[in-house]
Amino acid sequence: MNSPIPAPFAVYVHWPFCLSKCPYCDFNSHVRHGGYDESRYVRAIETELASTARRVPGRTVSSIFFGGGTPSLMQPQSVQAILDAIAKHWSVAPDAEVTLEANPTSVEATRFRGYRTAGVNRVSLGVQALDDASLKELGRLHTAQEALDAVAVARSIFERYSFDLIYARPRQTLAAWEAELKRAIAEAAEHLSLYQLTIEPGTPFYGLHKAGKLITPDDDLGRDLYDLTQQVCADAGLPAYEISNHARDGAECRHNLVYWRGHDYAGVGPGAHGRLTIDGRRCATETEKRPESWIMRVEAKGHGLIVDEALTPGETADEYLLMGLRLVEGIEPSRYTAIAGRTLDPARVSILRDEGAVETTADGRLRVTPSGFPVLDAVVADLAA
Structure with missing residues (x-):
């Protein structure tokens, strides 16, 4: 008799430091012009991994993700030490996906071979744009050519790589985005993350936008840019599998699927989030954001x-809905019922189906339709109400 396949379990490691802060970014990233003690932070991550593993022992890690911030500022031996610590506390699956986010600069690309030797088998490059004027406006420190050179280095070292682009940028036209996207697809082997520029409160872009000094595409053009993105990628064999992520069949980011499918993941490092099932209950964890406060907390308490x-069953079910409906595959209503202790409201589902926003697949999954994705937030809010 075959034993059941264990649910995926992921580890997220947050490296919070950047060389500069991009004006659109609201992630937990910090610039330290005076430098920082890298080895001390690595030791603190090792300590936090140990305390997390004591709470959820015996798991098998299916994916590891170094996010940030800018993890490619780390020395390869630091990445190696963290991977060794993960392997010390949990089993790591032989085919585990190990991703590291990287800036596409020539300096950081020189470390790629060291990361590969350490055990990283996938990189995600923050390209963001393929024209120099846009890169400057976005506060990026690389040129378009430097980004393409870094992609070429990644291609020569890693079997799997991905990169990000931001669209719906100021003054962007449909024709310009189509040309840029096709150029990107020619460079992307299997995966692209394509995000519409959002103006986040607390960022420099927010102040400029509010003052009328940063004009972004209106809703109609934003929708046209989104539709164009879906069409161009699908035609090139990179259809969306999540609202902002496109991949060839089988090349999806397995780590992010852990989040979107509602499985467990440990989060370590400053400002990292986690979801852990402990004694049959799903727990939400979050660490101190500020690096200096986090490291003092870890050194004093063993965790940050x-x-x-x-989480209550209702909160867990709402998360499953919120995350799962981002995926083209959708959710299993029976799993929602098992988590929530109640079914989704059939009347609400029926109305959304009649409006063409959701559909039920042949195998019973509930998913958002292509026309529903641009209004995904409203669909989720309606179902969760």
Whole structure:
């Protein structure tokens, strides 16, 4: 009799430091012109991994993701030390996906071979644009050519790589984006992450936008840019599998699928989030954001947690809905019912189906339709109400 396949379990490692802060970014990233003690931070991550593993022992890690910030500022031996610590506390699957986010600069590309030797088998490059004027406006420190050179280095070292682009940028036209996207697809082997520029509160772009000094495409052009993106990628064999992510069949980011499918993941490092099942209850964890406060907390307590709470069945079910409907595959209503202890409201599902926003697949999954994705937030809010 075959034993059941264990649910995926992922580890997320947050490296919070950047060389500069991009004006659109609201991630937990910090610039330290005076430098920082890299080895001390690595030791603190090792400590936090140990304390997390004591809470969820015996798991098999299916994916590891170094995010940030800018993890490609780390020395390869630091990445090696963290991977060794993960392997010390949990089993790591032989085919585990190990991704590292990287800036596409020539300096950081020189470390790629060291990362590969350490055990990284996939890189995700923050290209963001393929024209120099846009890169400058976005606060990026690389040129388009430097980015393409870094992609070429990644291609020569890693079997799997991906890169990000931001669209719906100021003054962007449909024709310009189509040309840029086709150029990107020619460079992308299997995966692209394509994000519409969003103006986040607290960022420099927010102030400029509010003052009328940063004009972004209106809703109609934004929708046209989104539709064009879906069509061009699908025609090139890179259809969307999630609202902002496109991949060839089988090349999806397995780590991010852990989030979107509602499985467990440990989060370590400053400002990292996690979801862990402990004694049959799903727990939400979050660590202190500020690097200096986080490291002092870890050194004093063995962890940097500031949030550590059991979610209610309703909260867990709403998360499953919120994350799962981002995927083209959708969700299993029976799993939602098992988590929530109640079914989705059939009347609401029926109305959304009649409006063409959702559909039920032949195998019973509920998913958002292509015409529903541009209004995904409203669809989720309606179903979760």
